[in-house]
Amino acid sequence: MRISPEGIPICPIGKKMHRNGYEKKRKRHKWICPLQRGTENLCSKPCTTAKHGRTFHISCKDNPRLFPETPRDSEKWKLIYKRRTTVERSNKREKIDYKLESGRHRSTKMWYIRTYGIIMCQHIDAWYVHQEEKLKELRNLVNLPVA
Numbered sequence: 001m002r003i004s005p006e007g008i009p010i011c012p013i014g015k016k017m018h019r020n021g022y023e024k025k026r027k028r029h030k031w032i033c034p035l036q037r038g039t040e041n042l043c044s045k046p047c048t049t050a051k052h053g054r055t056f057h058i059s060c061k062d063n064p065r066l067f068p069e070t071p072r073d074s075e076k077w078k079l080i081y082k083r084r085t086t087v088e089r090s091n092k093r094e095k096i097d098y099k100l101e102s103g104r105h106r107s108t109k110m111w112y113i114r115t116y117g118i119i120m121c122q123h124i125d126a127w128y129v130h131q132e133e134k135l136k137e138l139r140n141l142v143n144l145p146v147a
Contacts, residue, residue: 001056007066009056012047017056019071029067031056094118 002010009017009031017031035043036053048054058067070077094100098118103111128135 007072009058011054013043013045017054020055022069022071023057026057026059027061027069028057028059031058090122093122098122 004010004016011017011033015034018034020030020032022029032055033041033043033053035041039051041053060067060069070080098121100114100118103114105111
């Protein structure tokens with residue numbers, strides 16, 4: 001069986017197969033013939049005599065990066081990926097911009113204090129960006145120089 005670069009199996013006539021669900025118990029995706037409609041097969045050269053056409057199963061255990069449990073083209077995937085990138089940006093901000101790992105102390109208490117301080121700074125940054133337009137309007141009203 002051939003697989004496209006997007007991770008979709010390709011049937012013997014060269015068409016991409018259609019997703020037909022996910023089996024949680026066995027942790028595998030099910031794919032069916034693209035020309036199959038119920039028990040009717042619209043293919044001119046059917047590759048199987050099965051009533052419901054050719055089915056193909058891909059186990060997520062074999063390659064979880066290529067075949068994740070959540071389909072990449074779904075709304076759930078987009079939501080998960082958006083959350084993940086947000087967390088990665090936050091981690092980068094803490095570690096690199098605020099130099100979290102530059103602290104030279106051994107005490108757990110000092111690490112907590114440093115982490116809480118960084119989180120407060122991140123919150124202030126987010127608040128400032130969110131309020132930036134309102135702050136510019138206030139500066140214009142009071143005629144303060146823009147920094």
